[in-house]
Amino acid sequence: MRNLFQFLFRHFQYILFLLLEIMSGYLIVQESSFHKSAYINSSNQVVGSILNKSHQAFTFINLQKINDSLAEENSRLRANEPYSFVTTKDSSKIVADSNKKAAYQYIFARVINNETNRINNYIVLDKGYKNGIRKNMGVICDHGVVGIVKDVSADFCVVISVLNSKSKVGVKVNGGNFVSMYWKGYDATTTSIDDLPKHIKLKVNDTVFTSGESWFYPPHLMVGRIKEFELVNGKNFYDIKVKLSTDFYSLDYVYVVKSLLRAQTDTLLSKIHDE
């Protein structure tokens, strides 16, 4: 027994080294799993509030740009208001439309920390549980998708950016079926699609839309345009590069998507899985 203690004492630094590396390794594994929430990250209150302070200090350098993007969005929304339309047929009349039911609501939030140059990028928003944000909600901005909420604290949340090796977005191109778009790294403006079958006709600049099948994002939201595509001989699927419409370098105001109907499909599915 005494020998054991002597051994431990003499090699204390090596044992400590191994212990610390094992702890770090455990943290790495924890942080890299998509679904498990890491217990320390930027949704942590201390880290969040430091980032928030620094964001407030730097934010007004960008005020002009932010104003422009908000004004542009306002004008686009105004174009969709009923008063922007005129009736073209004499026989038409306006009816209160009860066929439609609200499916999505949006919670606006601001980006307080944004990464674009890592392999796994995360975004921190200044709203959290108190504001109705929950795990697995989608996040969009005025022209494109941003990511999915990974972890929520009382006042902050962490979003897995589309620019993350673990993130996938369900999209549709030219009336084809739902395919998945993912990020290959290194270029914050471009993503890839690998599983679009070759019978679908493509052109450069065709628009890529969200499919809306997973309830993360509303359907038919523009994601980007096709930058280039290639059909390797003998393969049945295109290699497509998509130019994202979201500008990740100047991300500021974003909307967290609250899907009102998702709870129903989720309970149905979990019932099936339980059987």
Added chain:
Amino acid sequence: MNNIYVRLFIRFVFYLLFQVLVLDNIELSGLMNPYFYPLFILLLPLNFPQWANLLLAFVMGYSVGSFSNNAGLHAFSSVFIAFIRPFIISTIFPQNDTDDLEELSIDKTGVLNFILYAFVLIFIHHFIFFILEVWSFTKFYFTFIKIFLSSIISTLLIILSEYLFWRKHSN
């Protein structure tokens, strides 16, 4: 400023904030991703027991990482360079040069030796960090260029800061 504990604490806070509030927000390119905080580990006191330095390195890496959701990656690479630091020091610096020093600095150890010392440790740190971050060798060419360029930028930053601040330290 004479107390080593006070100096360590100030360095810890300053390097941490500089890393997460300034450096992490500067976009150089996808291939350059410098880290400045390893300087804290490079300058850990020579007369502290090794276990204390390992713990300090862990805390530093962990804190930097919590700002970008990769505490594990930073902690792992930081602890590793803290562990091999004594071997690197005894290889690079002539023995009698470091004997009576409390901590290393560019004016006391010679410029070239210090640059070599900084580059070797930074390179090892970045190598472990970026390889673990990608977690595969498929894009090894890109990753290696990234490791190399980032190490050069980090070392430059560190040497620059040594020149800006060593006078204050030696008082």
